[in-house]
Amino acid sequence: MCVLKLFWCITQFFGIALAQSLNDVCTTSYVVASLPAPGTFPGITIDNSSVAASPVANAEVANENMYPDAVFDYCNVSFAYSHDGRNDQVLLWYWLPAPQNFQNRYLSTGGGGYAINSGNGSLPGGIIYGAAAGATDGGFGSFSISADEVILLANGTINRDVLYAFGYEAIHEMSIIGKQLTQNFFNMSNTKLYSYYQGCSEGGREGWSQLQRFGDQFDGAVTGAPAFRYGQQQVQHLYSGVVEQTMNYFPSPCELQAIVNATIAACDPMDGDTDGVVSRTDLCKLNFNINSTIGKAYYCPVAPATAMPPSPATPVQNGSVTPQGVAVAAAIIDGLHNSKGQRAYLSYQPAATFVDAQTTYSNVTNSWGLYIDSLGGEWVEKFLDLQNGTNLPSLNNVTYDTLTQWMILGWQRYEDVLQTTWPDLTPLNNAGGKVIHYHGESDNSIPTASSVRYWESVRSVMYPGQSYNDSAAALNEWYRLFLVPGAAHCAPNTLQANGPFPQTNLAVLIDWVEKGIVPTTLNATYLAGQNLGQNAQICAWPLRPLWTNNGSVMECQYDQASIDTWHYDMDAYKLPLY
Numbered sequence: 136m137c138v139l140k141l142f143w144c145i146t147q148f149f150g151i152a153l154a155q156s157l158n159d160v161c162t163t164s165y166v167v168a169s170l171p172a173p174g175t176f177p178g179i180t181i182d183n184s185s186v187a188a189s190p191v192a193n194a195e196v197a198n199e200n201m202y203p204d205a206v207f208d209y210c211n212v213s214f215a216y217s218h219d220g221r222n223d224q225v226l227l228w229y230w231l232p233a234p235q236n237f238q239n240r241y242l243s244t245g246g247g248g249y250a251i252n253s254g255n256g257s258l259p260g261g262i263i264y265g266a267a268a269g270a271t272d273g274g275f276g277s278f279s280i281s282a283d284e285v286i287l288l289a290n291g292t293i294n295r296d297v298l299y300a301f302g303y304e305a306i307h308e309m310s311i312i313g314k315q316l317t318q319n320f321f322n323m324s325n326t327k328l329y330s331y332y333q334g335c336s337e338g339g340r341e342g343w344s345q346l347q348r349f350g351d352q353f354d355g356a357v358t359g360a361p362a363f364r365y366g367q368q369q370v371q372h373l374y375s376g377v378v379e380q381t382m383n384y385f386p387s388p389c390e391l392q393a394i395v396n397a398t399i400a401a402c403d404p405m406d407g408d409t410d411g412v413v414s415r416t417d418l419c420k421l422n423f424n425i426n427s428t429i430g431k432a433y434y435c436p437v438a439p440a441t442a443m444p445p446s447p448a449t450p451v452q453n454g455s456v457t458p459q460g461v462a463v464a465a466a467i468i469d470g471l472h473n474s475k476g477q478r479a480y481l482s483y484q485p486a487a488t489f490v491d492a493q494t495t496y497s498n499v500t501n502s503w504g505l506y507i508d509s510l511g512g513e514w515v516e517k518f519l520d521l522q523n524g525t526n527l528p529s530l531n532n533v534t535y536d537t538l539t540q541w542m543i544l545g546w547q548r549y550e551d552v553l554q555t556t557w558p559d560l561t562p563l564n565n566a567g568g569k570v571i572h573y574h575g576e577s578d579n580s581i582p583t584a585s586s587v588r589y590w591e592s593v594r595s596v597m598y599p600g601q602s603y604n605d606s607a608a609a610l611n612e613w614y615r616l617f618l619v620p621g622a623a624h625c626a627p628n629t630l631q632a633n634g635p636f637p638q639t640n641l642a643v644l645i646d647w648v649e650k651g652i653v654p655t656t657l658n659a660t661y662l663a664g665q666n667l668g669q670n671a672q673i674c675a676w677p678l679r680p681l682w683t684n685n686g687s688v689m690e691c692q693y694d695q696a697s698i699d700t701w702h703y704d705m706d707a708y709k710l711p712l713y
């Protein structure tokens with residue numbers, strides 16, 4: 136035996152831990168042997184016959200927002216598990232780094248919209264930092280089926296297994312199984328496995344769903360533009376359309392874009408740097424009168440018909456911004472109020488584009504008309520009205536009061552599973568967890584102020600009786616919020632292309648968790664525009680950026696009047712809305 140496997144014998148004899156190659160360990164039998172032992176997680180049975188594992192060499196990623204360009208090898212692993220007594224099947228997908236690249240790290244990832252994973256889109260973000268990375272199908276049938284497709288049962292009730300899997304259970308189970316798999320696979324006995332989460336939008340909400348419930352599950356998390364405060368967030372996608380319907384004015388996309396362009400042009404210099412980026416939407420709120428855009432000329436050329444979204448060819452849009460168009464824009468930015476004038480929700484910042492307000496063109500009436508945002512429409516149709524459509528058929532009779540009632544209904548019905556704004560993070564803090572929470576300041580899908588509201592809820596709930604500055608400083612020791620100048624929803628913004636984007640968030644988080652390097656400012660990179668490839672730093676809330684010396688020096692300033700513009704009194708509700 137020893138003659139046949141001489142090298143093996145020598146290493147065994149001298150107790151040398153032989154560095155294995157990816158091909159040595161990336162086999163079905165080795166992964167089966169690395170699975171968590173039966174009984175490790177009560178109620179969960181892993182199907183060891185479902186394991187697939189194969190090495191992949193020289194995978195390449197480029198031009199991504201959430202991680203830098205890279206070429207890497209990984210072990211592609213998938214298998215299924217079931218919940219005892221439920222007769223279900225949940226699929227898991229892990230990428231494991233080559234043994235020589237493994238850096239004692241594990242990363243869970245999430246999805247977007249109603250999806251619980253991002254296909255292969257988020258997994259590289261772990262691999263390139265030496266982390267095993269995981270994704271789940273939530274038990275929805277396959278990695279490409281999202282929760283909304285299977286949430287409604289044939290008898291017209293909500294599938295609670297799907298709901299809770301989507302809400303928080305599936306990411307939790309993927310995380311505990313993935314951490315154990317990683318430890319076994321890499322023979323970690325006495326070494327610490329650092330565990331992380333990274334996701335944006337729904338993926339950001341999924342991150343918070345874990346941090347709020349399982350305080351010691353991750354050493355750190357990156358949560359971008361989270362789709363939390365779900366009852367409000369989904370319904371607010373319908374608000375822009377209801378504004379247009381209520382005011383009976385349906386601006387052309389070109390008119391809306393003209394208002395946005397004029398807003399950007401006017402508010403760009405307020406931050407001290409005339410660079411095409413509105414880095415201070417708060418100063419824009421304080422100092423810019425949107426009525427000044429009335430009369431601005433606009434022109435957009437003929438556009439051909441498109442299949443997705445279905446649209447007929449559209450004619451030249453040539454005109455000037457109307458008072459009605461500006462009134463619609465102003466009401467959208469103001470946010471939803473009920474008929475008593477009480478505030479029910481917050482909205483997008485000025486300079487964000489008006490995606491929810493996009494009108495649709497009819498080549499029958501030759502006019503622009505109502506568009507119903509399907510993220511919001513499907514929420515009301517399926518999750519609130521329990522109908523099987525993928526959008527509301529109309530907004531007939533839907534008023535600001537209807538929207539407010541829908542917000543209350545969704546909040547109450549799904550508070551324990553989708554609302555995801557539990558503000559007491561004491562277990563996370565006690566476990567030493569760190570959070571980098573970021574949000575594009577020109578996000579057009581999830582209002583930036585939604586993230587500020589949550590940070591503020593955590594601050595006030597966890598540090599009662601302390602001064603604002605003391606409590607903000609205490610919170611910033613472990614949970615920091617960064618508003619990304621000009622950025623759109625989980626992405627850079629073509630209309631403010633000179634803005635930076637924080638592409639290396641996980642690296643920054645790793646440095647914070649493993650080396651104690653506090654991200655006083657958030658590392659970012661210009662991913663487009665005149666400074667392409669260069670570095671930028673983003674101020675941590677509540678500090679706000681201000682440039683001096685003709686835009687050459689950035690300072691992170693404390694500005695009470697600006698901070699105040701981000702805080703809202705939700706007096707349409709009797710309960711506190713965290």
Ligand SMILES: *[C@@H]1O[C@H](CO)[C@@H](O)[C@H](O)[C@H]1NC(C)=O
Nearest residue numbers: 164167168173181182183184
């Ligand atoms: C796979 O699971 C079955 C059923 O739990 C068990 O009997 C078998 O020993 C397992 N096989 C391996 C290789 O672990």
Ligand SMILES: *[C@@H]1O[C@H](CO)[C@@H](O)[C@H](O)[C@H]1NC(C)=O
Nearest residue numbers: 187189190191211212213228
């Ligand atoms: C990795 O595994 C998944 C799930 O089994 C499979 O769909 C995919 O094709 C595999 N990818 C590669 C590059 O082998």
Ligand SMILES: *[C@@H]1O[C@H](CO)[C@@H](O)[C@H](O)[C@H]1NC(C)=O
Nearest residue numbers: 191194195196254255256259
């Ligand atoms: C992710 O999947 C897409 C589509 O299958 C493929 O083109 C791409 O190369 C994959 N990315 C990586 C890093 O494997």
Ligand SMILES: *[C@@H]1O[C@H](CO)[C@@H](O)[C@H](O)[C@H]1NC(C)=O
Nearest residue numbers: 284287288289290291292523
């Ligand atoms: C809704 O559609 C899904 C998927 O097509 C189907 O499984 C379910 O039975 C339908 N529910 C109702 C109430 O029609």
Ligand SMILES: *[C@@H]1O[C@H](CO)[C@@H](O)[C@H](O)[C@H]1NC(C)=O
Nearest residue numbers: 288289290291292293294295
């Ligand atoms: C609806 O169907 C599900 C799955 O078959 C079942 O568990 C549930 O009890 C049914 N609910 C009602 C109200 O019939």
Ligand SMILES: *[C@@H]1O[C@H](CO)[C@@H](O)[C@H](O)[C@H]1NC(C)=O
Nearest residue numbers: 153154155160234320321322
């Ligand atoms: C873990 O240890 C086993 C047994 O010594 C060995 O076969 C395997 O290659 C090791 N795994 C890694 C990733 O080094």
Ligand SMILES: *[C@@H]1O[C@H](CO)[C@@H](O)[C@H](O)[C@H]1NC(C)=O
Nearest residue numbers: 389392393396433434435630
């Ligand atoms: C708005 O500005 C962008 C460039 O930043 C331009 O492409 C677009 O045509 C402008 N739209 C209007 C309506 O002026």
Ligand SMILES: *[C@@H]1O[C@H](CO)[C@@H](O)[C@H](O)[C@H]1NC(C)=O
Nearest residue numbers: 423424425426458461462465
């Ligand atoms: C903008 O004009 C409208 C209509 O004249 C007026 O009601 C509104 O108060 C004005 N807004 C501001 C901020 O001046």
Ligand SMILES: *[C@@H]1O[C@H](CO)[C@@H](O)[C@H](O)[C@H]1NC(C)=O
Nearest residue numbers: 440441446447448497498499
């Ligand atoms: C309207 O648009 C549709 C879709 O592009 C096209 O099929 C149809 O011919 C158009 N009708 C008119 C009257 O232009």
Ligand SMILES: *[C@@H]1O[C@H](CO)[C@@H](O)[C@H](O)[C@H]1NC(C)=O
Nearest residue numbers: 432433434435451452453454
């Ligand atoms: C837009 O309309 C105005 C007034 O009708 C006209 O003078 C101008 O030439 C048009 N612009 C374009 C680019 O078609």
Ligand SMILES: *[C@@H]1O[C@H](CO)[C@@H](O)[C@H](O)[C@H]1NC(C)=O
Nearest residue numbers: 528529530531532533534537
């Ligand atoms: C809207 O309200 C009117 C008046 O109450 C009612 O007649 C009509 O049926 C309603 N339409 C819809 C679509 O509910």
Ligand SMILES: *[C@@H]1O[C@H](CO)[C@@H](O)[C@H](O)[C@H]1NC(C)=O
Nearest residue numbers: 639642643658659660669670
């Ligand atoms: C910060 O970003 C720059 C590019 O802008 C990058 O080269 C550097 O590695 C990043 N730092 C960290 C800690 O990731």
Ligand SMILES: [Ca+2]
Nearest residue numbers: 403408410412
């Ligand atoms: Ca600027």
